[in-house]
Amino acid sequence: MTIETKKELTPEILEFIETCKTREHPDSYLIAVLHKVQGEFGYLSRDHMDEVAHLLGIPTAYVFGVATFYHFFRLKPQGRYSISVCLGTACFVKGADRVLESFKNELGIEMGETTKDGVFSLTNTRCLGVCGLAPVVMVNDKVYGQVTPQQVPEILNRIRTEIDSEADQTDLE
Numbered sequence: 001m002t003i004e005t006k007k008e009l010t011p012e013i014l015e016f017i018e019t020c021k022t023r024e025h026p027d028s029y030l031i032a033v034l035h036k037v038q039g040e041f042g043y044l045s046r047d048h049m050d051e052v053a054h055l056l057g058i059p060t061a062y063v064f065g066v067a068t069f070y071h072f073f074r075l076k077p078q079g080r081y082s083i084s085v086c087l088g089t090a091c092f093v094k095g096a097d098r099v100l101e102s103f104k105n106e107l108g109i110e111m112g113e114t115t116k117d118g119v120f121s122l123t124n125t126r127c128l129g130v131c132g133l134a135p136v137v138m139v140n141d142k143v144y145g146q147v148t149p150q151q152v153p154e155i156l157n158r159i160r161t162e163i164d165s166e167a168d169q170t171d172l173e
């Protein structure tokens with residue numbers, strides 16, 4: 001699987017921007033616009049930020065500043081499986097940093113990166129609200145509790161098996 005990096009903004013997003021431009025301070029809708037772009041493409045590419053800036057009539061540097069200020073905006077493509085290791089206090093005390101190291105070693109990527117095949121992204125987060133399960137790892141919407149560094153290869157293998165069986169299913173169709 002390869003990651004596509006250049007795609008046009010969708011008609012829905014362009015329409016939303018047009019609506020914003022009819023309002024009194026179009027630039028105040030920047031965050032809402034960026035949310036829509038990230039929701040559609042999974043991250044904010046340089047091209048998209050340029051285009052949003054152009055369409056809203058504001059400097060790209062301003063758009064980039066907002067995108068980098070808020071941690072929920074991503075500036076790089078995300079993998080199909082987003083692995084988020086909780087580094088909140090309870091998880092950290094229970095060894096989340098070692099779990100994170102194990103993911104880095106197994107995947108051969110650093111925090112904030114995506115594997116070359118576009119399957120896994122690695123990130124961290126603060127308290128997910130399930131401290132009783134510390135240390136906690138979230139893979140897309142699935143929560144893994146009391147994760148040890150030794151379990152990391154097993155978690156990744158389970159996901160890879162899932163991907164393989166999906167591919168087999170597709171072959172049969």
Ligand code: FES
Nearest residue numbers: 086088091127128
């Ligand atoms: S600190 Fe990790 S879930 Fe609360």
